[in-house]
Structure formats: structure tokens, C-alpha cells
Amino acid sequence: MADLLAMTALEAHEAMVAGELSAAEYAEAWAAAAAGDDLNAYLWRADGDDGGAIAVERPSIAPIAVKDIFCTEGVPTTAGSRILEGYRPPYTSTAVRRLLEAGAPILGKTNMDEFAMGSSNENSAYEPVLNPWDRGRVPGGSSGGSAAVVAGALAPWAIGTDTGGSIRQPAALCGIVGLKPTYGAISRYGMIAFASSLDQCGPLTRDVRDAALLLGILQGGDPCDSTSVGIEGGVRLPDREDLSGLRFGVPNDIADQVFDAGVREVFEATLATIERLGGEIAEVSLPHAEHGISAYYVIAPAEASSNLARYDGVRYGMRADGAGDVTEMYEETRAQGFGAEVKRRIMLGTYALSSGYYEAYYGQAQKVRTKIAADFSTAFGAVDFVITPTSPSVAFGLGEKTDDPLAMYMNDFFTVPMSLAGIPAISIPAGLAQPEGGGPDLPVGFQIAAPAFAEQKLLDAAHALEQAIGFDVQSPRSGAPYPPMSGIKRTGSGGDGDG
Amino acid sequence: MAELEAVIGLEIHVQLATRTKMFCGCELSFGDEPNVHTCPICLAHPGVLPVTNEQAIRYALQIAAALECEVAPRSIFHRKNYFYPDSPKAYQISQYDIPLASNGRLGGIRIHRAHLEEDAAKTIHVGESGRIRGSGASLVDFNRGGTPLVEIVTEPDLRSAAEAAAWARLLRETVRQLDVSNVNMEEGSLRVDANVSVRPAGSEDLGTKTELKNMNSFRFLERGMEAELARQRELIEAGGTVVQETLHFDPEDGTLHPLRSKEEAHDYRYFPEPDLVPLAPTEAMLREARESLPELPEARAARYREQMGLAEDVAALLAADPETADYFERSAKEADGVEPRVVANWVTGELAAALRQDGGDVTPAESKVEPAALAALVGLVAEKKISHGSGKAVLAALVAEGGDPAAIVEREGLAQISDSGELEAIVAAAVDANPEAAEQIRSGNQKAIGAIVGAVMKETQGRADGGEVNRLIRGQLGL
Numbered sequence: 014m015a016d017l018l019a020m021t022a023l024e025a026h027e028a029m030v031a032g033e034l035s036a037a038e039y040a041e042a043w044a045a046a047a048a049g050d051d052l053n054a055y056l057w058r059a060d061g062d063d064g065g066a067i068a069v070e071r072p073s074i075a076p077i078a079v080k081d082i083f084c085t086e087g088v089p090t091t092a093g094s095r096i097l098e099g100y101r102p103p104y105t106s107t108a109v110r111r112l113l114e115a116g117a118p119i120l121g122k123t124n125m126d127e128f129a130m131g132s133s134n135e136n137s138a139y140e141p142v143l144n145p146w147d148r149g150r151v152p153g154g155s156s157g158g159s160a161a162v163v164a165g166a167l168a169p170w171a172i173g174t175d176t177g178g179s180i181r182q183p184a185a186l187c188g189i190v191g192l193k194p195t196y197g198a199i200s201r202y203g204m205i206a207f208a209s210s211l212d213q214c215g216p217l218t219r220d221v222r223d224a225a226l227l228l229g230i231l232q233g234g235d236p237c238d239s240t241s242v243g244i245e246g247g248v249r250l251p252d253r254e255d256l257s258g259l260r261f262g263v264p265n266d267i268a269d270q271v272f273d274a275g276v277r278e279v280f281e282a283t284l285a286t287i288e289r290l291g292g293e294i295a296e297v298s299l300p301h302a303e304h305g306i307s308a309y310y311v312i313a314p315a316e317a318s319s320n321l322a323r324y325d326g327v328r329y330g331m332r333a334d335g336a337g338d339v340t341e342m343y344e345e346t347r348a349q350g351f352g353a354e355v356k357r358r359i360m361l362g363t364y365a366l367s368s369g370y371y372e373a374y375y376g377q378a379q380k381v382r383t384k385i386a387a388d389f390s391t392a393f394g395a396v397d398f399v400i401t402p403t404s405p406s407v408a409f410g411l412g413e414k415t416d417d418p419l420a421m422y423m424n425d426f427f428t429v430p431m432s433l434a435g436i437p438a439i440s441i442p443a444g445l446a447q448p449e450g451g452g453p454d455l456p457v458g459f460q461i462a463a464p465a466f467a468e469q470k471l472l473d474a475a476h477a478l479e480q481a482i483g484f485d486v487q488s489p490r491s492g493a494p495y496p497p498m499s500g501i502k503r504t505g506s507g508g509d510g511d512g
Numbered sequence: 513m514a515e516l517e518a519v520i521g522l523e524i525h526v527q528l529a530t531r532t533k534m535f536c537g538c539e540l541s542f543g544d545e546p547n548v549h550t551c552p553i554c555l556a557h558p559g560v561l562p563v564t565n566e567q568a569i570r571y572a573l574q575i576a577a578a579l580e581c582e583v584a585p586r587s588i589f590h591r592k593n594y595f596y597p598d599s600p601k602a603y604q605i606s607q608y609d610i611p612l613a614s615n616g617r618l619g620g621i622r623i624h625r626a627h628l629e630e631d632a633a634k635t636i637h638v639g640e641s642g643r644i645r646g647s648g649a650s651l652v653d654f655n656r657g658g659t660p661l662v663e664i665v666t667e668p669d670l671r672s673a674a675e676a677a678a679w680a681r682l683l684r685e686t687v688r689q690l691d692v693s694n695v696n697m698e699e700g701s702l703r704v705d706a707n708v709s710v711r712p713a714g715s716e717d718l719g720t721k722t723e724l725k726n727m728n729s730f731r732f733l734e735r736g737m738e739a740e741l742a743r744q745r746e747l748i749e750a751g752g753t754v755v756q757e758t759l760h761f762d763p764e765d766g767t768l769h770p771l772r773s774k775e776e777a778h779d780y781r782y783f784p785e786p787d788l789v790p791l792a793p794t795e796a797m798l799r800e801a802r803e804s805l806p807e808l809p810e811a812r813a814a815r816y817r818e819q820m821g822l823a824e825d826v827a828a829l830l831a832a833d834p835e836t837a838d839y840f841e842r843s844a845k846e847a848d849g850v851e852p853r854v855v856a857n858w859v860t861g862e863l864a865a866a867l868r869q870d871g872g873d874v875t876p877a878e879s880k881v882e883p884a885a886l887a888a889l890v891g892l893v894a895e896k897k898i899s900h901g902s903g904k905a906v907l908a909a910l911v912a913e914g915g916d917p918a919a920i921v922e923r924e925g926l927a928q929i930s931d932s933g934e935l936e937a938i939v940a941a942a943v944d945a946n947p948e949a950a951e952q953i954r955s956g957n958q959k960a961i962g963a964i965v966g967a968v969m970k971e972t973q974g975r976a977d978g979g980e981v982n983r984l985i986r987g988q989l990g991l
Binding site (some may be wrong): 082083085090092096102103104105108147201202203204205206208209236237238239240299315316319321322324325327328329339340343363366367368371377 | 556557558559560561562563591593595597600601602652704779781782783786787788789806870944973
């Protein structure tokens, strides 16, 4: 069984196609592994009584874990919120439907920050997910459950959603691959909305080829989502081995940004690896990117304040008892049903859209967003990719930043500009670094961003780079207690091959 | 103090008669069991997305064309946020700063804008009164929720309640003839709100307005506006000032009640709907909308007045009813040498009366009276082959059994007496039989001639021409 779990989803798929692997047996092995969830990563698993609701009759591809933000008919869908406790949607999201149609059994629904608002999974109404590398640390967020199940060998692959970094940042903190596709590449239908103009579904996988395989299944225009268009020409499995002729742009102000020394070291080592593969490193200017966080934390809460207004206790989900009239029912239901961060953002967003403040906040933030998109367009005139660290730090301790929302928001510093620009970006594990406060080494993510709908080019380059880095993504589950670090090389520490 | 002039603008909601709702695939309905036409989208389940109904866009473009509006090349949907159980998303998808259509005109009244949006669900307050106060519980029926609406807003160009009501009727007829809505006020597929204010006649400034809602018939609309105008005039003449508020019309007692101001204190926090792309009609869609327009009431009435010489009221009456108007036009075409004006009067006058007498639920076009038969009948009267009175008798026969008027005239012996010798003899006998009347006529009392004419008509069973009889009587009397 251990061998079964050691395969990537693509390897398993190829073995199934070759008739060397029974898809059902493989799925059962993973169901058994998922049942051993000791990371609080699953909110619901298909091995329970109600698992039949979304069963796949004839499995033909690796089973998958799904962030609990995707509606699944007859199966609990909470978005990590108390207000949707017990809610079983009457329909299935397009992304999950595509997985089922591809023959991917659903292993379970993964834990997340409530309504995808958070960078640590500590905003889940159902207790935080633990990082498989160090259970005293967060897995990142908001797709923390989806990242943890892949890193912790509780699923071969998973889907999540990314609004300002919610796939890339947890992928980085858990040492796996996370891809946020171009806005519009994958249907949002049935994906519970946080910030509609930013939300995008994407894969969390062990390697880049799995991400490509999964993206190929998920992508495509959907008549149920007017903003979806799909990726023209589809997605091929990447096989590029070098980076010659490709230019990688590093933002020219990156030296001024505050991030961990260990992260900086891995980032610089990765630049060297790119050059070794024939890629060229250049400087680019993204003069408005530094305002990304400010603009994001106006736009996303504004949209959220409207998207979350439907949770009123009238039609589904939780309803507070004992209210005297409808207004009181709304107030009590929402007061009891939403967590602190969700309330904070609803208030921020409501304020930003209020008459008299709209132009100063929402209008201004949209202008910044346009400027950031223009910055990227200009940059892509000179380089093929823009590269940054994914996250300013490695996984931080549980409770470390919960009292400081602004510090928490800064986790998204490197990922938010791409979200605002709607462009694709991938985080691949680039090495290990020691946390600032000391302790065992933890994974560091490397972010590569490409022009809109240039996913193929992005995956090709990421694959070549990943092969050269040689990160061992299977390490954290190679034995309890976490994290045994044997066999992992610190990129840039003078190890073999890196120049 | 100068006379206070009424200033009225209307806001009209037209429910489009598409097959499905504005943003989901649920069928439209009226009067069905509650909550049978619903789906995750119109119930606003988590994760759902709206998709714009293309037919609704086409219908809205037809309305825009009929109202001679400019169509925005890219209009956008906004979210209008408010909490209420009839709004499952807690926002209505509407249009805000860039509406689909603007700057139009109908019947001399300027159209400010026309935009697409979705209808709310229906809240039913359980309890005796049916109103929210005193009600123990509220139920929501989501069947109506998401029905496509076009909201049409006029400029404040209307100057009396009667003018506003007449204009609203013209709008209804115009939209009805596009075949894009049932435009039924009782059923709510046409809803008219009025913004009403008064100002000193001649002033350019606008007074403080009140908004009148819930008037579900043209009669109530006119009554509501009249009552509110009277209230405002009285208030101002007594030195008071009008407070801006929304008033609900109570059809039970015909009075207007203000809504509590708390319910009015809305900040809708409009922002562009991120789930939808801009609405950009293609050139083909615009052309199709223009080309699909029938001749609308306003244009048809003008043609009847200017080219066919119809009186204004008859022209408007016919133009508002395209089926009867078409009937009139066919009749007029068949009627050789008779003015269309005369045919129109027969259609709206004598024929309408005859059909009413016959039971009333048959239109001219549905009746047994063929347009050619009516044309022939009007011709017989015009050529004085039969009298006007006989013409009505023939029409009654046509309504009852159809057929050819000439044959009926023949059968019933209604042909006018054309032998002047015969008529002269009858007139002479009638003069002799009414010496008193004859004497009065001679002494200048022209009205007295009626008695002798009546006697002649009785004798001829209406087959004599009135003018000719008059002339002969006066001749007999040597006048």
C-alpha cells in the first residue's frame, strides 16, 4: 500500500491506463489513508454513511480531496463556517462535476478558513488544520486543508480556491505545488463566493505535472459562469527540461521587502538554478504592486459583504432561535453564525461601499487594480515570467498572528498582485529554511507568474525548474512523528548541482 | 399666489413575458402553487451564479427601440444591496449608472432611461389584515423572484393626473403591441409608480416630490395622483411644505399612507455585479429590434389623422387596438369613394354599438361582418341608396348572420325611395295630416318640421332620405 501512495496522481493514472493498477484498489488505499486524518484536514470524508451521494461508479483517475467551498449535492458543504453547519447543497459545482465525470472519486471535503478568509486556517469554525511538517504550525490558508492532505499523504491531490493567495500560500507552507489559474480558466459555478472578481479554483498537487493533469480536467468555459472562458487549446503535460531563452523578471524593489532571511536565501538559490538551466534573470518594475494589499483589502471585503448577505437564516443553513422579528432573526443568525474575521471583513466591505465613501475606497481600489494589471502587462513585454517568493515566511506557529490581522494580511503580499491582475501564478517548493524563531527546517515556496492564459508556458517552465530543484515532497509523511527531514537538501546550501 | 401646476414623472416596471427568468432557467408563472418555479440560483444557494437571459435582452431592446431610446454600447449590471426576505441574495441585480437605454421619447414625453433588472419574490404576511403590522408570520413565495423586468423612467413632463394616466395607457398599448409583456396591472406585469409634485405655474424649479406606489389599475393611478396633488396644493396654500416620502395607495379606501421612514432609510451600496460581463448588444441585435417593431399606436394615430383625415379621438381609439385598426384599414380600402373618416366612424360607432348589443364579447375582426361588407354598407348609405337608419338595421342583420348588405337591403325592402313622385305624394299627405305643424313651420318655428318628417319616415319605414324629405316639405309649404 505504501507504494500505491508513493505514486503521483499522473504515475497512478499512467499505471491505470497501462492496466497495471486497479483504479478501485488505488482509490480504496487512499480512502484508508484519508481515514487516518490526524491533521483535522477533512471536515467530511466519503468513507462515512453518506459517502454514496457523490460516488463515482467507475473510478478511472486518482481520487481527490475537495476544499469544502465547492458545493456537492447531498454532501455537507460548510465553507468552514458555522452558518452553513448541516447544509447539504441541492446541486454540484462545475469543478467537482468535471472531476466526477473524469472518474475521480471524491475522498472528502477539506477544512478551510471560514469563507476562504484567512492565511492560516485558524479562521475555520471547525478548529484549525495542522501543518504536517510541524503540528505546532499552521498549514497556511485558506486552502490549508487541501494543502495539508496532499503534503500529509491523506490525498494524492486536491482542489482549492485562491482569492489573494489561498492556494499558493498554503502550498508553499506545506511544501507542495499550488496553481492559481487565470481568472476565467475554471468555472466558479458552485464555488461558494468570497470575492467574485478574484476567486479562482485551482490544483494543489505533489508536482507540476499533476497540476497540469488536474488543470486539464478542471479548465473550460461553462455556460453557468458568464465569466469563464477556459484555456484555448487545453493543457498538455509539461516535459520541458531547460529554461533557455526564457526571461524571469524579479521585481526591482524586492530587496526592500520584509521577509525571512531563510526565504531570501532559498529565493536567491532558485535564481541561480534558473540561470543554470539557461534562463535569464532580469529586473522588472511593478511600481503599483506595493499597493496591492491595500486595494485587495478593500475590493475583496466589499464583494464579500454582498456575497455573504444571503446567509440570513431564511432559506438554508443555521437560523438563530427566539428572534422576535425578521430583522432580529437576521442579526442573531449572523452574529452567531459568522466568525470574527468574517464579521470584520463584512464591516470593512460594507463601509467601503457606503454612499459617500464608495469613490474614496472601492473606486480608488479599482483604479489601483487597473494600474497593477497594467504594470504586469508592461513587465511581460520584457520578460516571460515574474518571480517572487510565495510567502514572506515559512509556516508560522498556531496562534502566532491571530491577534494581529495586519500581520496576517501581509502573508498575501507577494500573491495578491497576481490575483488583482487576474493572471496565472504557481507556487513550487524550492527548498527548506529555518523559521525565524528557530526550529526544524520548513518548506519555502517559489512563485512564478505568467501572462493571462499562458498556463502552458508557466507549467512547462515550472516543471523544468522543479526537476532541477529536486524537492522531496513526500518527506513529511515518511514516518511519524512529524517531521523527519531525512533526504531533503537545502537548496543553495552548497549541495550538489547548484552553482 | 400663482396657480400650482402639477409635475409628474412615472416609473414603470414591465415584466417581460420570456419563457424563463432573468438569470436562471426557471419558467415564469402566474398564480401557480408557491415555490414550484425555483432552483438553487433563484433561491440564492451558496455558490450559484447568474446568467443573463438573452431573450430578455432582445425584448428590452425592442422596448428601447419603441421608445426611441439611445442604447448603450456596453451597459453594466450592478448589485443593489438590501436585506429583505423577498430578496434571497440580499441584493437585486439591476442597472445603475450605465442603463441599457436612455434619452427616449413617447407621445411627446421624454424617457429618462430604461433598464433591465430582476423582480423580487413575494412576501405574504399571514394574518387577517394581510399587512405586515399585526401579522403573526410571513411566508415567501419565490416563484416571481427573478422575473425579468424593464424599468422605464420618464422625465417629469406630465402636467396632470389625467395626462399621466393617458400616457401610461399609451405606454401599455405600445408595449403590448411589441408582444413582450402581458402588461396586466392587476396581475402586476405592469406596475406604475408616480413621482408627484407641484410648483407655481411657469416656474422652472421642481417642488418636493412624493412617490406613489401600489396603484394596480389605471383608475387607481389617476385617483391616487389626483388625491396626492390635491393634498400637496392644500398643504402649500396653507403655508406648509411637502415632505419627501413614499406613499402606498390603499385600493380598499382609495387613500395614501406613508411608509415608515425607517424602511426608507436605505443605502443600497451599489457596485458593479462581478458575476456578469457587460451587456454589449451586437449590431445585428439592435437591427433586429428595430426591424421587429410593428407600427406603434403613436405613429398609427398620426397616420390616421394626417393621411386619412380621422378625428383625433377616433384615431387614438383605433390605434390603441391594432386588431380593430387593421379591420378598419381593410374596410376603408374596400370602400370605394367613401372617406376613411366615415368608415372609421362606422367601425368605432355603429359597429361597436351593434356588437355590444349582440352580446359584447366579439371584436369587429372576429364578427361575421366582413370588412368588405361593412365597406359596401357604408357605400350604400353614402350614396343615399339606403337611409342611415336602414343602414343600422342592415348592420344588425350583418352582425347576426353575416352576408352581403345589398342582398339584405333587397330582402328587407330597405332601398331608399328613389321615385320622387312617390315620395312627393307621401309628403303631401303628411303635410295635410299635420295642419298645426304646417302652420307653425310657416310662422317660423323650424323645429315643428320634425313632426311631419317623422310621419313621412313612419309611412316609408325609414326608406326616405331625411334631407330630401325636408326639402319636399318646405316645397309643399311654399317656403
